[in-house]
């Protein structure tokens with residue numbers, strides 16, 4: 001069954017991160033420093049960039065680099081163009097489809113996109129086709145650390161437009177499965193799963209208007225994100241790309 005994902009339109013209303021970076025944006029800043037972004041690598045593409053808030057922050061920190069942002073929602077791209085630095089190049093691009101621009105970047109980042117789709121082998125190939133011959137792909141989101149792949153269908157009785165039980169986009173892929181898939185791809189030289197640790201001081205309130213929007217909660221002394229669907233373990237999947245290697 002084809003699933004819809006009305007929830008992405010709710011991000012349009014959420015503009016707070018245009019002025020204050022998300023905790024994960026700061027994590028990305030550090031990961032980029034770790035790979036000598038700004039020196040060894042100088043172009044970055046945020047796939048599923050929504051209103052461009054992460055790109056806007058990163059371009060202010062790595063001023064000698066070139067930044068690109070894409071999304072499938074035209075209203076998000078328009079907002080990003082209006083509200084963020086005009087040094088960032090934005091365009092519509094669907095990561096489930098073959099690349100249709102000449103753009104390739106040293107570093108691809110993508111937050112909260114991977115879990116939307118069912119065919120992850122194809123998705124990884126689509127990311128790779130947008131990457132330079134050598135570089136990194138950094139994918140962040142909730143993953144399952146227990147070896148279980150989860151595919152959720154839901155209806156949000158307040159926000160689902162069709163009123164049908166037809167909403168998707170919350171697959172929680174297991175790290176085991178990701179490992180199995182990336183090991184098959186010869187252009188991926190190495191990979192790492194980096195757990196995202198949210199500090200206790202990070203407190204995000206439950207927004208009663210939007211039960212899909214994640215909030216923080218203390219679970220056995222650990223600050224974790226939760227929404228109406230799932231308690232989340234977040235990771236960054238870090239893929240080192242080297243298209244010249246032969247496995």
Ligand SMILES: C[S@@+](CC[C@H](N)C(=O)[O-])C[C@H]1O[C@@H](n2cnc3c(N)ncnc32)[C@H](O)[C@@H]1O
Nearest residue numbers: 008048049050071072073093094095096111112
């Ligand atoms: C969960 S939101 C995350 C937005 C942003 N990356 C962030 O972290 O705040 C997922 C974003 O991915 C976009 N998206 C969904 N499917 C996509 C696709 N096939 N290609 C590109 N972007 C997509 C959505 O429109 C939405 O803006």
